[in-house]
Amino acid sequence: MAELTLLEAINDCFHVELGRDPDVMILGEDVGRAGGVFRATAGLRDRFGPDRCFDTPLAEAGIMGAAVGLCMAGWRPVCEMQYDAFSYPSLDQLITHVGRYRWRTGGKMRFPITVRMPYGGGVRAPELHDDSPEAYYVHTPGVKVAIPSTPADAKGLLAAAIRSDDPVVLFEPKLHYRTMRGEVPEGEHVVELGKARLAREGTDVSLIAYGSMVLLCEQVADELAGECSCEVLDVRTLKPLDEDALLATAAKTGRVVVVQEAPRTAGYGAELVAVLAEKAMLDLRGPVLRVTGYDVPYPYWQIEDAYMPSVQRVANAARKLLEY
Amino acid sequence: MAELTLLEAINDCFHVELGRDPDVMILGEDVGRAGGVFRATAGLRDRFGPDRCFDTPLAEAGIMGAAVGLCMAGWRPVCEMQYDAFSYPSLDQLITHVGRYRWRTGGKMRFPITVRMPYGGGVRAPELHDDSPEAYYVHTPGVKVAIPSTPADAKGLLAAAIRSDDPVVLFEPKLHYRTMRGEVPEGEHVVELGKARLAREGTDVSLIAYGSMVLLCEQVADELAGECSCEVLDVRTLKPLDEDALLATAAKTGRVVVVQEAPRTAGYGAELVAVLAEKAMLDLRGPVLRVTGYDVPYPYWQIEDAYMPSVQRVANAARKLLEY
Amino acid sequence: MAQVLPAERDLRRVIGDGDAVPDGEVDGLTEQDLLELYRSLVLLRTYDERSVVYHRQGRIGTYAIFWNHEAMQAGSVYALEDEDWIFPSYRESAIALLRGMPASVILQWWRGHPSGWWNPADYNVAAICVPIATHVPHAAGLAWGKKLRGESAVAIAYFGDGATSEGAFHEGANFAAVTGAPLVLFCNNNQWAISTPITAQTRAKALVDKAVGYGIPGIRVDGGDVLAVYEATREAVARARTGGGPTMIEAVTYRAAPHATADDPSAYIDLARVEEETRNECVGRYERYLERLGIAVDPQIKVKAQETMRRGIAEAEAEPPADMSLVFDHAHVEPLPSFESELRELRGG
Amino acid sequence: MAQVLPAERDLRRVIGDGDAVPDGEVDGLTEQDLLELYRSLVLLRTYDERSVVYHRQGRIGTYAIFWNHEAMQAGSVYALEDEDWIFPSYRESAIALLRGMPASVILQWWRGHPSGWWNPADYNVAAICVPIATHVPHAAGLAWGKKLRGESAVAIAYFGDGATSEGAFHEGANFAAVTGAPLVLFCNNNQWAISTPITAQTRAKALVDKAVGYGIPGIRVDGGDVLAVYEATREAVARARTGGGPTMIEAVTYRAAPHATADDPSAYIDLARVEEETRNECVGRYERYLERLGIAVDPQIKVKAQETMRRGIAEAEAEPPADMSLVFDHAHVEPLPSFESELRELRGG
């Protein structure tokens, strides 16, 4: 196995999947000539030609809408949205068509669209380069959502998304694009959608997260090592959710902290809590706590750290539960 | 007090508010000449002129974006989206600008935008005339959201939205537009944002809902009258949420069913449950149950009733809690 | 690549008025073709008129009337090959009749019954698009995708005058132009978007002026003239199929009927104008043209169309009620784990 | 209403090349004006060049370079009155310098410090727009709103060639046209959108061709010629102010620098072309023009601009760190109830 960064793992996946299936094509802004502004698609235009790694006009709704038509012509399009917040113009196509077109054909047609985008903050960027919009996507019927937290999963979930006959949206933690390295299986590597990953075993408190918050939770587990034993569950696929894994860790520890970078209200963390409140009530020894971003526009970068869930905020929540 | 339908109450509010404040203007598709496809804005173009009740081009993002600029010129725009699902093209402007522009000016400018739209199903309409998209809006920082369930509140919350210096999005239960009548105060009538309404007092189970689901919950309360006493809380303002009212009813009954028409996953109901799971754990005598729409495209209308939370489904949930 | 033509502002017209304007003809059309076009017109007209009646009888739901839009639909579809893809809006809900789709399917769509949902690949007709203009990028993507595969199919997308104000129209048209997609952008300019007149929709003198901004040819045609529409579409299709990329066609007509069964236009429309347009409606115009040419039309054409509708509504109404399981079916290829228990709960189990 | 002009495809040009192309002049501009324009050019150029250095020194964050775009910004702003509103994209981040905004404010914006956020009404300069084209409808709304109030202010929105592909551009332009809003749609066509060349962005021969589709006049101008830009904008502003509605200006230039400090164009750009464009960059062109006219420029202009930047960065760096409370402040006029306890928690209380 090779040690790759998260970005390299994504690029590696593309090389494998485009090589494997001639129907897979990538479209997006600057994905071709430049290989993507983060270089996730580097080398693909040269290897597979400009039609299979296509520089689109600057129009996100056009990209998403064209992908619907490309599916009807037999393609398996992978759409890159250049940044989280720049995916919003495409929400209309996502909600009205990507998530509904198969249903609208009585299940006769398939829309194997993959949408991927870098997401999240902490990168000292101007505004609207830092959003965590997963809740908009998860709430949309007909759409599946996954968020990797490791290089291996970045490759494996992307491969699963590309091979899935359902539309899948992937959010990639841009904060860790180049800084996180890990072992990544060579060649074909698929991580089944709908399965959580137990990132760390523990007995006293469950920290539940996805994407860039998983590493944070692992740091919290280290931080609290002297005080208690933390289990860290990486949800990994937000829809469909691995309820069994969620309920299992709640049953094991009885104390749950859900961590999410996105604004708090009606974020995906609420869904996780709601599932626990419905199905794990007897297992819980205290309230289920959320540590999240706040209900504010993602701040100017000099104070973005104050917005982000921190080791301290998560650790405090865990401690509160232990004292409960 | 006059007995008005929900629609008449909205129209009445507009007559009062446009008469009261010359800066208020309405813009949207077919709001002028036709008085709106539901006639919510009937008579306003004639009374206040075509500039204050303006028929826009067919472009929802344009409407929402123009409203931002209109605020900068000193107007208080009220945008009509013709139907729930046709608001999606405007989400980009909502998320990137409406909710952030005040913050972006360091609090120096105000964006008193009201966005309103008919929402929800049950009206035997072709697809995309039935959505309940409130979660997308509630999750958006900088935006407040309210949903009336009675004619009086339809008037009062709209007036509050128009007078609010913050952007407010209102969803109006179209199912009850013409069928629900109620007493509506004449002249100026404002219902403060952020206050829930106790629709029905009870002692055994709390049914928590908003919009068209409130009436359903009242029907459930009737249905269960022989078995138990249901309290019905009309959340009314989704953001800011009246947490006190939510916690009070949970403390009172210890049994909570949250009802939402929108698809289940990451809907607003999850937020209500999450608040309870964090802050009312000791009061709860059982799990918090959700009765919701399903995670599917809103169905063709011949089977839409199967999608909708029904008296039976809500009653069953309440009974389950009573047996717990 | 075909030369990029400037957009035409003059309305192309073939059918005269039996008086000052002489009749023209379209190269290569036989009497057989002319009668075939007539059959299409009658079928659509009959579908539309019967649908309004069925709606009044409570047998279908809200319905978007396309009376006086038949020439645009019939003329343009006649210029297509079967392999070519049609992307209709709600205004062209019955266009698949011209590809042999049973009337019952479309009636079921308006009845809110799942058997009204079809497989686009069966007729090369996409689903009816309800949100304005959002299908334009789909058509661009399909056409581009076909071209990438080396297939010869062309696509046509139908949309209204109001639709040209939407970002989706713009992005789709530009995508098609840039990729050289074999696409016909067919604008039904009926001069109204519900209650909003074309003058409140655009400041352009002609909608086809937009073509210039995408670097593609534009053609403006009398939308009530089935032959002019046919001819214009044939030209656009030929260009598309030979690698010349998209063409925008603006077909100018007038919405002489309400927007839909739920609409009452008396509040906003000029009734004298409606009356005038009604007198000049497209099916009658074509009938008079055929008459002037001395081409007799078989009265069976209308009888058969009526028969098609009678059978259509009967078949639709005979369909068993949809099962609740359809709430969950087809949302995904791999269903969500929750669906099974939810369906059980729904069945009261 | 002013007559609607067809879009021009020929590049308007005033400054010659000192050789084959003769110098022109702009009616009504005094030597004083010419020097004022020079001062603006130098200020912007200095801001830009210093910013790249500050970025390298780690004193500001990622920065969108506007080298060789100064003539478009300086020329157009000079055609405005103070009451007129400017809607910049990130490419015009420093344009408010021309309205007297301290350099420190803009530097703070790029430093991610809240004192970089200003009140648009203080300078009639809207916030820097980061998402492409989404400010076009804002500018349309502001201009329309001013007109509705009977005020005489005009607005100008700056956007790139790539931006013309976005639905937001289209919807905003159409809104402005339909409402007759006094708006100048100023397209900086630098022929690149990051790595995407204009040929992959549009099939139109000229971006200004889009104006026709909105029924508004279009002007194409040499974007490296500050006088031609001034003159074109003056014409558009005059038309807007006298009720003639919007005009689209396409200013053609070339992005001779990277898209932003994070970008490495060597992978996609033609370096010979960049070199050629660099030799012909807009500030030098204007300096040579003034020289040919025999107008001496005060060397203090450059010195002062350097001084402005030194003071700007010093002031920015002297600003105290932002308080965490700013995470919550300003999100709403009426804050959410949760904010108080959240801030307390954040302060570790």
Ligand SMILES: Cc1ncc(C[n+]2csc(CCOP(=O)(O)OP(=O)(O)O)c2C)c(N)n1
């Ligand atoms: C995105 C969207 N917004 C609004 C509507 C509601 N609506 C349905 S038809 C219509 C008018 C369409 O006018 P036009 O494009 O001219 O087509 P026509 O109906 O005249 O054929 C509107 C506003 C919609 N269906 N989709």
Ligand SMILES: Cc1ncc(C[n+]2csc(CCOP(=O)(O)OP(=O)(O)O)c2C)c(N)n1
């Ligand atoms: C909606 C949106 N999509 C994508 C981006 C990312 N992005 C930033 S600049 C840029 C290229 C813009 O090109 P152009 O409009 O020509 O302006 P220029 O940068 O050349 O001045 C892109 C794609 C963005 N900022 N907003």
Ligand SMILES: [Mg+2]
């Ligand atoms: Mg129309």
Ligand SMILES: [Mg+2]
């Ligand atoms: Mg550019």
